[in-house]
Amino acid sequence: MEKKPRKYQEKASIKFALWMDGLNDLASIILPTGTGKTFSTINAIKNYCEQNKKIKVLWIAHREELIEQAYNEFVDLMPGANVQIEQGKNKASPEADIIVGTVQTLYRERKNIKGFRPNLLVIDEYHHYDANNKSYHGVKERYNTKTLGLTATPYRFSGGDLPLGDVLVEMDIGTAVRHNFLVPPKPTTLKTDVSLTGVHMRAGDFAINELSKAVNVSSRNKIIANKIIQVVKEEKRQGIMFGVDVAHAKAIYNLIKNEVRAAEVYGETPKEERHELMKQVRNGEIDVLCNNLVCTEGFDVPHMSFACIARPTRSLGLYTQMLGRPLRLFENKSDALIIDVFDKIKTTQQRITYADFASAGDIDGSRHRASAVIQEEIADKIENFPVVLRLYEGGRWVVDNDTWFAPSWMLSDNQWVTTWTKREERKETNQTEWVNLKRPPSSYHLSKNPMSIHHRFWGDGKAVSMFDNHNVVVQFDKFGEKKILFSDLQKQDIKYEKIKLDKPIKRAIFICMLPDKDFGRFISLQRQGRTYEIIDDIKGDKTTLNEMIKVAAEQDDMVQIVKSEAPWRKRPASDKQKAVLKRIIDEKRIGDDIDLDTITGGDASVIMEQVNWHEPINNLFGAKTPEELIGYNAELDDVGNYE
Secondary structure: OOOOOOHHHHHHHHHHHHHHOOOOOEEEEEOOOOOOHHHHHHHHHHHHHOOOOOOOEEEEEOOHHHHHHHHHHHHHHOOOOOEEEEEOOEOOOOOOOEEEEEHHHHOOOOHHHOOOOOOEEEEOOHHHOOOOOHHHHHHHHHHOOOEEEEEOOOEOOOOOEOOOOEEEEEOOHHHHHHOOOEOOEEEEEEEEEEEOOOOOEEOOEEOHHHHHHHHOOHHHHHHHHHHHHHHHHHHOOOEEEEOOOHHHHHHHHHHHOOOOOEEEEOOOOOHHHHHHHHHHHHOOOOOEEEEOOOOOOOOOOOOOOEEEEOOOOOOHHHHHHHHHHHHEOOOOOOOEEEEEEEEEOOHHHOOOOHHHHHHHHHOOOOOOOOOOOOOOOOOOOOOOOOOOOEEOHHHOEEOOOOOOEEOOOOOEOOEEEEEEEEEEEEEEEEEEEEEEOOOOOOHHHHHHOOEEEEEOOOEEEEEEEEOOOOEEEEEEOOOEEEEEEHHHOEEEEEEEEEEEEEEEEEEEEEEEEOOOOOEEEEEEEEEEOOEEEEEEEEEEEHHHHHHHHHHHHHHHOHHHOOOOOOHHHHOEOOHHHHHHHHHHHHOOOOOOOOOOOOOEHHHHHHHHHHHHHHHHHHHOOOOOOHHHHHOOOHHHHOOOOOO
C-alpha cells in the first residue's frame, strides 16, 4: 500500500525544491523519532526528480540499521532509480543515482566511487555532525555540495547548537502527540539513594567510567529491576532499558531474566546474533531489551510501550533519543511509560529529567524562551493560592480525578496561580500500607490502569470501573466480579516519612491555557529574595501539564493545598466580606458572575487578596495574549492528519 504524505511532509517537499534551486548550501529537517524523517526526505527527492531535475544523492549515517532503512525506503519510493550501498564489502559504482553508506566507510577515499559526483549530501542523525569530527566533516568537505541534515534533536549531545541552515520543516513531540502521530509520554519517577556527587563531567556529560561505578550497585539495580518486572507483569508492557555501559546493562539483565523474557544487545554483539535478536523483538517475543545506548537511534519497534532510563545524563539530545524510542504509534497503544531513575546529585550537575525534556521545545515553543528571572516584586503579595485547570461540578477546580482537588480564584479566563511554603519534605520508605479510598476513582483511569485493591472480606482484586458514583466494579482474585462501595475498599500506598527543612522554601506555580485549545504553559518558580526564579517552564497539552503538577505535588508535599471539604471553605462568607466583594464587582475590578449569597468565607478571602494582581501577573512575561505567552505557533500546529 502506497504511503500518503502528511501535510508537513508535503510542506517539506515544496520547501526542498525551493532550497535545491536556491543559493543556500545547508538545510535541515527536524522531526521527532517516529514521524518519518526518512520518508519525508526521500519523498521530497522523488518529487524533485519528477520535475525533470535529475540529481545524484549521497546518503550517510553511522549505523547499519539506518542505512538499511534508507535503502529500503529509496527502493520503495523510487523503484526506477539506481540505488546502491557503499559499506564494508558492499561496493557501489560511480554510475549510481543514489549511494547509501556509513560515514565510517565514506570518509575514506573509496576508489570504486571516485567518479561519483553527488549534488546532494544527506546526513542522517545530523546531531552527530561537528566541524571537528573528522568523519562527518571529512565527507562534507570532500564532496563540497548541498547538504541536508536530518535529526530529531537539533542540538549536539555534547552541548551547543547545530548549524541548521534553512529549516525545511520542524515539528516537536508535543505537536506530534496532539495530532496522533505519536503516543504521549507518561513519566514516572524511580528514586534511589545513590549519589552522583563524585562523578565528574566529560564532553558535556557524566564521565562514563565514574558514572558506571556510581550507579552499578546492587541496591539501585534491584529497584530498577523490580520496577521493570512490575511494569511487564502487571501492565503487560514491553520495552527497553538503557544502562550506562555493558557491565551495568548486564547487571540489570541478570536480575530480570528469570522473571520476564529479557534480552541484551551491545556494540560488540555479532551482526548475525543482533539480526536474529531484533527479529524476536519485532515479533513480540522479548519483553525487555537491555542495552547500553546501542538502541538510541535506528531502533524501530512500534509495539514497545515503555523506556527505563537507568542511565543519568546531562545531554538533552541523548535523553530525548532515549525517551523517543517507545513513542511510535501501534494498535491499541495509548501511551508510553517513561521510567525516570532519580539519583542524588549536586545542583551544579544539572542532570536531565522529563521536565527538562518538556521545557526544551519538545512540547512546543522555542527552546530559548523563559530563561530570564521574574523581576516583579510579588513574593509577599501572593500566598497559598490553590491551582486550577478546569471547573468541576460544585464549584471545585480539579487537576484530574487521581491527584488532588482545590478551590481557586482565576486571574483571567485561562490563567491561574498557586503558591505555597515548603516547610518539610516527604521521603519514600521501603514499606507500603493499605489505605482507604478517600474518593471514587474515575472510570477512565481504571479502564487504562486497573487499581489493585483490598477488601476485608473478599480479599485482593482489581478495580476495573465505576458502577455509579458510589460503587466500584471489582474483579476479585478468588470470588470473581462484584460491585463494592468505594468507601469499603483499600489501595496500597508507599509509606512516607516527613523531614523538616531548616529553612522554609517558598514556591509558586503559574498556569496559562489557550482558549478553546487543550494546550498551555506551566511555570514553577522559587522565591529568591523578593522575586521568584523560574525553575521549570513547560509547554504542552493538559495531560502533560497534569503530570508536571503531580510531580511538583509529590516532590514538594503539597498536601497543604486546601481540599474541598476543608472547614474554612464551608463557612459562609461574612456580611463584611460580601460588602467588600460587591464594591470590587461594582468597580469592575472582577467579573460580575459571582454569587455572593453562596460564596464561602474562604473563597471570598482568596478573591479579595488577589483582585489587584491581574495586571502584574498578566505582564510578568511581557505577553499581551495567551498565544504570545505560550509561544503558540499556528503554522506549526497545522500539520494535518492521514486522510
